[in-house]
Amino acid sequence: MAPAAFKKPPQAPPVFVGTAASIVKDTETLIERSRSLQDQIVASVEPEHASFQDVVLPMAHNEASNSLESHILVFYQAVAAEKAVRDASTEADKLIDDFSIESNMREDLYKLVDAAFSKRERLDPESQRLLEKERKDYIRNGLSLPAGSKRDRFKEIKKRLSQISIQFQKNLNEENGGLWFTNDELEGVPEDVLSTLTKGDGINEGKLRLTFKYPDLFPTLKYAKNPITRKKLFIDNENKSNQNVPLFKEAVLLRDEAARLLGYPNHAAFKIEDKMAKTPATVDEFLGDLRKRLAKGGAKEKEILHKLKEEDLKSRGKEKSLDGHYFLWDHRYYSRLQLERDYQLDQQKVAEYFPLQTTLSAMLRIFEELLGLAFVEITTEDRSAISPSGKGEDIVWHPDVQVFSVWDDEGEGQAFVGYLYTDLHPRDGKYGHAANFNLSPGFINPNGTRRYPATALVCNFSKPGPKKPSLLKHDEVVTLFHELGHGIHDLVSKTKYARFHGTSVVQDFVEAPSQMLENWCWTPSQLKALSQHYSTLSPEYLASWKEHAAGQSQPSEKIPDDLIDNLIKTKHVNDALFTLRQLHFGMFDMAVHEPKTHEELEQTDCTELYNRLRTEISCLDGPEVLGMGNDWGHGQATFGHLIGGYDAGYYGYLSSQVYSMDMFYSVFAKDPMNGKEGRRYRHTVLEKGGSQDEMKSLEDFLGRKPSSDAFYRELGLA
Numbered sequence: 001m002a003p004a005a006f007k008k009p010p011q012a013p014p015v016f017v018g019t020a021a022s023i024v025k026d027t028e029t030l031i032e033r034s035r036s037l038q039d040q041i042v043a044s045v046e047p048e049h050a051s052f053q054d055v056v057l058p059m060a061h062n063e064a065s066n067s068l069e070s071h072i073l074v075f076y077q078a079v080a081a082e083k084a085v086r087d088a089s090t091e092a093d094k095l096i097d098d099f100s101i102e103s104n105m106r107e108d109l110y111k112l113v114d115a116a117f118s119k120r121e122r123l124d125p126e127s128q129r130l131l132e133k134e135r136k137d138y139i140r141n142g143l144s145l146p147a148g149s150k151r152d153r154f155k156e157i158k159k160r161l162s163q164i165s166i167q168f169q170k171n172l173n174e175e176n177g178g179l180w181f182t183n184d185e186l187e188g189v190p191e192d193v194l195s196t197l198t199k200g201d202g203i204n205e206g207k208l209r210l211t212f213k214y215p216d217l218f219p220t221l222k223y224a225k226n227p228i229t230r231k232k233l234f235i236d237n238e239n240k241s242n243q244n245v246p247l248f249k250e251a252v253l254l255r256d257e258a259a260r261l262l263g264y265p266n267h268a269a270f271k272i273e274d275k276m277a278k279t280p281a282t283v284d285e286f287l288g289d290l291r292k293r294l295a296k297g298g299a300k301e302k303e304i305l306h307k308l309k310e311e312d313l314k315s316r317g318k319e320k321s322l323d324g325h326y327f328l329w330d331h332r333y334y335s336r337l338q339l340e341r342d343y344q345l346d347q348q349k350v351a352e353y354f355p356l357q358t359t360l361s362a363m364l365r366i367f368e369e370l371l372g373l374a375f376v377e378i379t380t381e382d383r384s385a386i387s388p389s390g391k392g393e394d395i396v397w398h399p400d401v402q403v404f405s406v407w408d409d410e411g412e413g414q415a416f417v418g419y420l421y422t423d424l425h426p427r428d429g430k431y432g433h434a435a436n437f438n439l440s441p442g443f444i445n446p447n448g449t450r451r452y453p454a455t456a457l458v459c460n461f462s463k464p465g466p467k468k469p470s471l472l473k474h475d476e477v478v479t480l481f482h483e484l485g486h487g488i489h490d491l492v493s494k495t496k497y498a499r500f501h502g503t504s505v506v507q508d509f510v511e512a513p514s515q516m517l518e519n520w521c522w523t524p525s526q527l528k529a530l531s532q533h534y535s536t537l538s539p540e541y542l543a544s545w546k547e548h549a550a551g552q553s554q555p556s557e558k559i560p561d562d563l564i565d566n567l568i569k570t571k572h573v574n575d576a577l578f579t580l581r582q583l584h585f586g587m588f589d590m591a592v593h594e595p596k597t598h599e600e601l602e603q604t605d606c607t608e609l610y611n612r613l614r615t616e617i618s619c620l621d622g623p624e625v626l627g628m629g630n631d632w633g634h635g636q637a638t639f640g641h642l643i644g645g646y647d648a649g650y651y652g653y654l655s656s657q658v659y660s661m662d663m664f665y666s667v668f669a670k671d672p673m674n675g676k677e678g679r680r681y682r683h684t685v686l687e688k689g690g691s692q693d694e695m696k697s698l699e700d701f702l703g704r705k706p707s708s709d710a711f712y713r714e715l716g717l718a
Helices: 020-044 052-079 083-104 107-118 125-143 149-174 214-223 227-238 242-261 267-272 280-315 328-343 347-351 356-371 380-386 474-492 512-522 524-530 539-547 561-569 575-593 598-603 606-618 652-668 675-686 694-702 709-714
Strands: 178-182 207-211 373-377 402-408 416-423 435-440 454-458
Touching: 020 052, 020 083, 020 107, 052 083, 052 107, 052 125, 052 149, 052 435, 052 454, 083 125, 083 149, 107 125, 125 149, 149 242, 178 227, 207 214, 214 227, 214 328, 227 328, 242 267, 242 575, 242 598, 242 606, 267 280, 267 575, 280 328, 280 575, 280 652, 328 347, 347 474, 347 561, 356 373, 356 474, 356 524, 356 675, 373 474, 416 474, 435 474, 454 474, 474 512, 474 675, 512 524, 512 652, 524 561, 575 606, 575 652, 652 675, 652 694, 652 709, 675 694
Parallel strands: 416 454
Antiparallel strands: 178 207, 373 402, 402 416, 435 454
């Protein structure tokens, strides 16, 4: 339970007062502070006297203290309302990355770290892990290469890759394209969506502007009856960031070159070496086996949907539109129609039971009960009281943002845990997907006290309208719970060093905790707990609901059992097609990152490869069957994951489900709200962050080695 009265946290929240002028200056100050420390260590410590205490520990403390500012300085580029602030944050990101590359390639520091490693001092396990990883980082950053042209080229590549990554994501964030459609072309799209669209004038008089942001894009692909509308929207969305096409190709070429300089056969071998999978061969075998197992199911699911398309077009007198194909832009529409026809599932009706704010509150209550936490929203009057500046507006970056102080509950000792921020609606220039951002990590200060973390959920759910709150489709409920799961991981982690805090775990495990939590969104008792029909929130919303209710009696406050039953029956509908879509992403990722030769990669057309693999793997037809070739769209140019850290790692979304399903079905399936097991999970897995080998955390929790049985059983492939 949350404390009855507001308690002042023992640590002030971060402030977000950066300006276009201050951000770069503050970044340069941070960098100079770190460089001075590094120079001081080199000047004062001889290799024969190097120790963890004198070399690695001071740099770890510096990394931690700097992160309190640096994470926020680069966060502005994802969320700031002013373009000048976002641009300054992007520049700060470049400066920090360049300095990081410079630091990681300092041979004088590497010699001291290597000397400290060679001493074999008796260290606590987390300090030993830090020393080993620090030494390995220098080697993986080119210091195994002899000084000279090869090492210089490696450094040049690293700097250019950093620039590409930052520019690629900036292009995605700043993307503001869209299409104009008439009301007839948008027939079927819910009024809730249409009412939020910009109305045209001049040559666009009588039209509405659809953007490529999720709250416009997905409902239109799901509900627009006109296949020409869906086709145009789908293809234009695949081409919304074509300035990223050459950046993507340059990135994969540079990664391959860098890996080969270090003696690896390709970039995938370099990246996966430190992951749970260890080798590309393990990944390829996993993905290939899964593809074979899913092929038959995918073909059967497509056959059912294709038949539904034919029936739908005939029923609407559109027989002339029958073309023998089931297209990429058909899939969301007919999947939705299938759920309505075969499972009596009206997703608009389901959404009425999941207003964003009440659903978020209910999710927090689940985490309170399961993990022993308490969330206290810090509202306007209390913000000023805890703000370091005395101004409440300084502790958020935008008026839309909510902030919570997070505490242990009474059973866990009522200690402070950290700060949770939510920024849930789209706006120009904002990060366009759903993600969790660490704002400041937790760690142990040099004086032995604990520094508490702050974390932010950045999402893009529809904005509330004048007559309805923001309502979540069920898949959006799952997304919110998933990202909140990352946030909770970030909050409850307790590590000695900032380096290992929270979600700083290997890539093919990082999704597992959040994927496990998605199961709560398919559990009847938890769906009931999360729900509250929007008409029960206020007299105004009730009146609005009645306008469209045609004399029906007011719905129950909680989602009814029959609707829950219908929803749960759909959990595995088109599972094979969904997983094949994920396989397309994962196998494309591996294809561009494990070429046989560098020359082969130079000759690879990434656009052709992306679209050809999608056709071969996903079972769905694209424009290529209409004679448009394999260069009709450039989906890889919108694929932020592969430039933002998931390179040769996207497979982790699938492989980590092996762990997530094993944890859920072994421990939580019988009683998802078992607080004893929830707290054990918190302390055994989440709390450890990356401070120990992730497999050890997993095996400690399961009491055995993980098994893939639950994963394949869940997919119906056992």
